[in-house]
Amino acid sequence: MIKETTVIVGAGHAAGQAVASLRQGGYSGRIVLVGDEPHVPYQRPPLSKKFLAGELDLHRLYFRPEKFYPDHDIDLRLSTRAEEIDRAGQNLLLSDGTNIHYDTLLLTTGSKVRKMDVPGSDLDGIQYLRSIEDVLSIRQKFSPGARLVIVGAGYIGLEVAAVSVSQGINVTVLEMENRVMKRAVGPAISDFFAALHRRAGVDLRFGYRVESFEGSKSVSTVVCQENERFEADLVIVGVGIRPSVELAERAGLACDDGIVVDESCVTEDQHILAAGDCTSHPNAVLGRRARLESVHSALEQAKIAAAKICGKPPPEIHAPWFWSDQYDVKLQIVGLAEGYDQTILRGDPESESFAVFYLANGRLLAVDAVNRPREFMIAKKLVAQGICFRPDDLGDTNKDFKQLAQQALAAAGEKN
Numbered sequence: 001m002i003k004e005t006t007v008i009v010g011a012g013h014a015a016g017q018a019v020a021s022l023r024q025g026g027y028s029g030r031i032v033l034v035g036d037e038p039h040v041p042y043q044r045p046p047l048s049k050k051f052l053a054g055e056l057d058l059h060r061l062y063f064r065p066e067k068f069y070p071d072h073d074i075d076l077r078l079s080t081r082a083e084e085i086d087r088a089g090q091n092l093l094l095s096d097g098t099n100i101h102y103d104t105l106l107l108t109t110g111s112k113v114r115k116m117d118v119p120g121s122d123l124d125g126i127q128y129l130r131s132i133e134d135v136l137s138i139r140q141k142f143s144p145g146a147r148l149v150i151v152g153a154g155y156i157g158l159e160v161a162a163v164s165v166s167q168g169i170n171v172t173v174l175e176m177e178n179r180v181m182k183r184a185v186g187p188a189i190s191d192f193f194a195a196l197h198r199r200a201g202v203d204l205r206f207g208y209r210v211e212s213f214e215g216s217k218s219v220s221t222v223v224c225q226e227n228e229r230f231e232a233d234l235v236i237v238g239v240g241i242r243p244s245v246e247l248a249e250r251a252g253l254a255c256d257d258g259i260v261v262d263e264s265c266v267t268e269d270q271h272i273l274a275a276g277d278c279t280s281h282p283n284a285v286l287g288r289r290a291r292l293e294s295v296h297s298a299l300e301q302a303k304i305a306a307a308k309i310c311g312k313p314p315p316e317i318h319a320p321w322f323w324s325d326q327y328d329v330k331l332q333i334v335g336l337a338e339g340y341d342q343t344i345l346r347g348d349p350e351s352e353s354f355a356v357f358y359l360a361n362g363r364l365l366a367v368d369a370v371n372r373p374r375e376f377m378i379a380k381k382l383v384a385q386g387i388c389f390r391p392d393d394l395g396d397t398n399k400d401f402k403q404l405a406q407q408a409l410a411a412a413g414e415k416n
Contacts, residue, residue: 004029006309007092007100009082009247010108011035012044014276014298014305016063018106021306023072032075032100034082034092039132040066045295047135048159049325053167054139058132085251087269104309107259107267107274108302109244111293116151116237120213126235129156141234144168149222149232151210153180155324156238158193161202162326171201172230174208174222184322186337188356189368192349196329241293243278256280258291264314265305273308275301285319285384286336296321319384321376332376335366335383344394346401347372355379362388378405387412 006022006029008015015033019041022031035041041063050056059065069076081095091099113128115121127138146169150157153175165171179190180197194204208228213235214221222230243258253267254260258280265273265281276298283290297320304314321334329352340358347354355369355376363386369376378401387408393399 004103005032005101006030006104006106007032007034007102008106008108009034009092010110010276010278011037011039011041011078012108012110012276012298013041013063013295014108014110014302015106016041017299017302018108018275018306019069019072019074020064021303022309025306025310025312027306027310029103030075031073032077032102033069034077034080034094034100036079036081036095037131037133038079040064040069040076040078042132043295044130045323047132048129048156049163051132052129052135052138052160053163061132082247085247085272087251087272090271103271105272106305106309107248107272107278108276108298109247109274109278110298111241111243111277113237114240114242116210116239118210118212120215120219123213123215123217123219125215125218125233126213126237128237129160130241138234138236142167142169145170146233147231148172149174149230149235150238151222151235152238152240153177153204153206154183154238154240155181157236158197158326159324160236160238161197162200165197165200165202166327170203172203172205172232173197174205174210174224174230176207176209178206180204181324184333184337185331185368186343186356186358188343188345188349189331189370192354192370193326193329193331196327196352200327241277243280243291245278248274248278263304264308265301266308273305275305283320284317290320292320294320294322317384319380321380330371330373332369332373333366334369334376334379335364337366337368340365342391344391346375346395347397357389357394359389359391362391364389375401378402381405382408385409385412 042061084093113130148169148171150173153173161171180194208224212223213219219235245255248259249255259274261274261279261281265275280291307314319334324331337358340360342359344357353371355372358366364382367379393404
């Protein structure tokens, strides 16, 4: 008897979750996992944090222990690229020349770093941080007193800055925008983290655009507008990521800032699904189509895809959430801070424990919580349901937030 075959392309969070969910869901068919790196599926967030700092062993990055895959009859094809999809024949061509027939193909191709295209950008010593190998290469160049220039003050850039300055490295961060993490958080959070980094010794520069890199073989100077120059022994670039959709595009699948999928993670080809950073998907909580660069979203979509393949109901959808660890400060975000007309501060930034609430017409859209796990956990449900609050209540720390949430939920239930 020939078993049904599901082929998964990619070896990140979505792939690791999909494999586990398929087996947990009772899928007994053949599973083939194709990844172009030499590692089993692993977690990426620690790369710019504890793994970069040397505080986390390589094997602790793995989504599941290596033995999980043979124990669950998973055919691993690592260090192997998926080259072409033959949709008519339902075959996948691999870089080693083999073809795999699939009944279902799940694309979890993730995303790739945006690379700079300026003079000198091909010099040695200019690094990007997206993989285990990237971090191992960067670590070799870490030494106290070294001059590190980081291009970009997003999550990755600031997390790298925190690790680096803590190891005695001289860190300069160059950011084109007028504040840190501008795409992800509001001004109050940006101001807090900018002050935090400056107190730690990071040289933060806003409104700086890199024009070129200079050096003989390795980078030695970063040149910005008006010929302002920064000496560097190492440069790390963190200017965003883009979805890896090339394989899908070559197969003629619809792509629009990600592989276009429906609520069940199915593409326009019923035999091909996609999940994770690479997808543009309808998001019920946000009320629109979105592509989310989020571990939580990747895991959630992988579970949805696995349920579809197993013929089971999809799991409940939650509000998107994100996090960042910088020094001993944890930033936790639920929802997207967009389209708001009011922000409410709860707590005191000077205490390094506070939260910012983003509302539109009194409805809670998002929360940024700094060392405030209680507010974050409660807000997950509130944001998902679009609960309304009286702004004065949110800002009053004398009022218990859990009680406020319960009252708001009860009021919303009565209206419904």
